[in-house]
Amino acid sequence: MALTHPRRALAPVALLSVTGLLTLTGCGGNSAAQGGDSGSATLKVGVLFPGSLSDGGFMESAYRGYQRAAKEHKGKVAFSKVEQVQAADYEQALVRFATSSDLVISLGGQTDAAVRKVAARFPKVKFAEIGGPADGKPTANLALYDPQQAEAAYLSGAAAALLSKKKTVGFVGGAELPAIVNAAKEFERGAKAVEPDVKVLTPQYVGDFNDASKAKQSALADYSAGADVLGQILNLGQKGVVQAASGKGGTLIGGPIPAECGTAKAYAASVETDIGAEIEYSTEQLVKGSWKAEAVHFGLTFDTPQNNIQLCDTADPSVAKKLDEVKADITSGKVKTR
Incomplete structure (x- = not known):
């Protein structure tokens, strides 16, 4: 599936130490x-x-x-x-x-x-x-x-439902913040929009975007409850979901940086958000x-679109076609997310 906007090259920039510009102590950073x-x-x-x-x-x-x-x-x-x-x-x-x-x-x-x-x-x-x-x-x-994490989550839910063989999907969020709770709702909306009969498990909130161990436990619970594809909004915690998926034979929807499908088989797709x-x-x-x-x-309706869905190579072409339709509905305003 083609990107909706060109990828920009990432050029390394030298880091300089500037006296008095910023000195943080006791911040763990x-x-x-x-x-x-x-x-x-x-x-x-x-x-x-x-x-x-x-x-x-x-x-x-x-x-x-x-x-x-x-x-x-x-x-x-x-x-x-x-x-x-x-x-x-x-x-x-x-x-x-x-x-x-x-x-x-x-x-x-x-x-x-x-x-x-x-x-x-x-x-x-x-x-x-x-x-x-x-x-x-x-x-x-x-x-x-x-x-537009809500928009990305809608795309993620649609992809998860279309790719699920068990017709059961789930969502793991880093924390129960308003934006993440809303994204979980949009994940379910997206899933139900393309597969009305799909079962969407109750969202799981890890409590920490970076805790891979807790994220793994949340993902394992969902896979054990019958889900075979999970959506997520995590940072370092995403590694825990990958571990759980690999152990249980499940998959996940990655993002916001697309995963390498060939080297990380746990990924069924990725939602790219810049x-x-x-x-x-x-x-x-x-x-x-x-x-x-x-x-x-930002997102699909911005001057330069900032959201996209990328499927791994083994995905059914009909899934890509359906997701293109979902993106078009969002871009046209037929589907609104918040």
């Missing part, structure tokens, strides 16, 4: 600045990545966009980041960024409360949250970018001087 000599940069952007930049999921997809933006705006923008931050330290990390940045970006709905609190404390600093509640409202200096495009978007608006505290919905 690390930070670095990149994008050129901060002395010659006119703008500064700080990005909070709560998880690992090599999680194969949401955070890594976002980091790829961070790297592209750093390359694109080298000499104009100095970027800094912090990763693997504990929930108790989100606010501290955001405050540190806010004291030295023109724009602060936070990743994931788990940061929603902290970023809203800090944005209110620093009204002259611009903030953007990626992946927060889909129905959230921007504030005077806080933009909300929705990567989270990093939202970092690029916010940075570009900042550089142009047109940045606004707005709610922007």
Whole structure:
């Protein structure tokens, strides 16, 4: 199945140590600045990545966009980041960024409360949250970018139902956050839309996007309950679902970074979502001087589509055709997800 938009090459960008740009202590993370000599940069952007930049999921997809933006705006923008931050330290990390940045970006709905609190404390600093509640409202200096996880989950549910031989599917989420709960509902909607008789198990919420062990247990429970294809929204925890699928002979729908079907046979398909495009978007608006505290919905209806479904090579061609129809219905507005 062809991509709906061209894949952009990921170019490595040198990491520089810049004194005084950001120093976090007691946050369980690390930070670095990149994008050129901060002395010659006119703008500064700080990005909070709560998880690992090599999680194969949401955070890594976002980091790829961070790297592209750093390359694109080298000499104009100095970027800094912090990763693997504990929930108790989100606010501290955001405050540190806010004291030295023109724009602060936070990743994931788990940061929603902290970023809203800090944005209110620093009204002259611009903030953007990626992946927060889909129905959230921007504030005077806080933009909300929705990567359309609900839309991706709808596609995932449709693919799972079409690929399931047992006609039983399930969904594993990293945490019971509003955006993830909503995605679970859309997963079921997508499944029922293409296979009305499919059984969708009660969603499982691990409690941690990165806990592979707990994710494996949740997945094993679903496979034992009769499911043979699972959808998921996890970061490092996705590895646990792969382990469970391999042991039980089941499969999963990967994403947001597509899995290599040939080397990871547990994957039946992947939903590709370019989270990093939202970092690029916010940075570009900042550089142009047109940045606004707005709610922007990315996905299939965005100018450059940011969601797609990729099937593994062994999939029935009729499944690909049906999923193309599902995508067309979303793009046309016939199917709406939130």
